[in-house]
Amino acid sequence: xxxxxxxxxxxxxxxxxxxxVFRLSETIxxxxxxxxxxTTDQAxxxxxxxxxxxxxxxxxxxxxxxxxxxxxxxMRRHSYDIMHLHSMWFLPSLFAAIFKxxxxxxxxxxxxxxxxxxxxxxxxxxxxxxxxxxxxxxSDQIVVLSDSEKEKLLRLFxxxxxxxxxxxxxxxxxxxxxxxxxxTVLFTGRINADKNPEMxxxxxxxxxxxxxxxxxxxxxxxxxDYLKQLVKLSESFGIEKIVSFVxxxxxxxPDERKQLMDLYRQAACFVALGSWEGLPTRLLExxxxxxxxxxxxxxxxxxxxxxxxxxxxxxxxxxxxxxxALQKLFCDRQLAARLGKNxxxxxxxxxxxxxxxxxxxxxxxxx
Numbered sequence: 041x042x043x044x045x046x047x048x049x050x051x052x053x054x055x056x057x058x059x060x061v062f063r064l065s066e067t068i069x070x071x072x073x074x075x076x077x078x079t080t081d082q083a084x085x086x087x088x089x090x091x092x093x094x095x096x097x098x099x100x101x102x103x104x105x106x107x108x109x110x111x112x113x114x115m116r117r118h119s120y121d122i123m124h125l126h127s128m129w130f131l132p133s134l135f136a137a138i139f140k141x142x143x144x145x146x147x148x149x150x151x152x153x154x155x156x157x158x159x160x161x162x163x164x165x166x167x168x169x170x171x172x173x174x175x176x177x178x179s180d181q182i183v184v185l186s187d188s189e190k191e192k193l194l195r196l197f198x199x200x201x202x203x204x205x206x207x208x209x210x211x212x213x214x215x216x217x218x219x220x221x222x223x224t225v226l227f228t229g230r231i232n233a234d235k236n237p238e239m240x241x242x243x244x245x246x247x248x249x250x251x252x253x254x255x256x257x258x259x260x261x262x263x264x265d266y267l268k269q270l271v272k273l274s275e276s277f278g279i280e281k282i283v284s285f286v287x288x289x290x291x292x293x294p295d296e297r298k299q300l301m302d303l304y305r306q307a308a309c310f311v312a313l314g315s316w317e318g319l320p321t322r323l324l325e326x327x328x329x330x331x332x333x334x335x336x337x338x339x340x341x342x343x344x345x346x347x348x349x350x351x352x353x354x355x356x357x358x359x360x361x362x363x364x365a366l367q368k369l370f371c372d373r374q375l376a377a378r379l380g381k382n383x384x385x386x387x388x389x390x391x392x393x394x395x396x397x398x399x400x401x402x403x404x405x406x407x
Contacts, residue, residue: 041073041121041122042073043073043120043124043404044075044118044124045061045064046124046126046133047078047127047132048105048106048127049080049084050090052088052090053084053085054287054290055229055230056318057150060126060209063211064400065077065092071401073404075092078093079093079094079095080096080106080111081096082098082101082106096108105129105131105168106130106132107131111135112139115138120143121143122144122146122407123136123146125145125148125175126147126150127148127149127150127151128149128172128173128175128176129165129168134174134175144180146180146181146182146403146404147182148183149183149184149185149189151189153165153192154234155336155338156336156357157234157316176193179203180203181205181407182203182204184205184318185206186206186318186319187343189318207400209340210392211321213328213393220306221308222306223253223255223370224255224306225256225307226304226307226311226331227240227259227310227312228258228259228310228322229260229312229321229322230262231258231267231270231285232263235315236314236357237258237270237313238270238273239358240258240311241270241273242273242362243359244256244282245277245278245359246360246363247370248277250367251367251370254370256282256283257284258283259286259303260287260288261287261288267285270283270285286303287300304325304328307326308331308332308370309333309366309369310332311333314336314338314339317340319339320344323341323345324344327344327380327384327386328384329384330381331380332351332369332376332377333345333351334365334366334369335353337355341353344391345383350382350383350386351379352368352369
């Protein structure tokens, strides 16, 4: 069987979808089927590109949505049995849906719609929404990452509930060795406006006198201009000495993956503030090391993290609420340890990629 993974970006570009596609491709190949990733070269370094991926050149990109005419041409003459689309919000998925042919289409929705967004982003999404709806209509099966995301999808798009499946995200679990926690608050993944990193800096400004040992670490790719904005913001609060930026880390490179996993192991707590989420890989990665997490209630995050059971949830993107949650973890280490222990148990029991990958293989078989 020939299966194409359709995605707007892929490794070495860093992101949750990229990691998901990587894990799924390995699972498909391990089952004895042929897997190829069809992607674009949008903001993707040439070094360390994957051998089983085709990177089509981008003509123009708007709001991270890449237009590649060569991608469209490739879709017109494809011979795949299954095309697995990753997000209905990008042009590569639209091209695949238009030129579907005899292929079966599975679409995984990595975030139905943002829970908080700028006016410009919301306008752009509403303009594009009919095209996203067309992709969903052409899909034979639709995968969402949580029950709450399924409810949102059915509310916003006219799709039959019968073809929507909940299959969670998952990770390949690391060894259970848990290190002593340091005093660092960790923030990983793509560092951009959708992930709201400035809110963590604002919360640190509130806390740095109350918790003198506090440190903030951002680990991931960040645009140079946006990095300057974040550095300037930390300087305006006088906390630039406690804020650091490291990475990005390509997890297909063993040494870089180890560095990232060590950051998760050692962090006092982890923060995820994305306003447009499916079920974040970075949350799962932190939780597996019993690192207590604070998350904004976006997408499947609030289903993964149950407030005061295996982490803390803030209902609004508010620096004061985030500061209160972080202070609670720093001041009550017994609470932090309990939440971390329960977080690891959650991931081990329910979000092991071995189980998730098997569910996706069975979905392919049933098409």
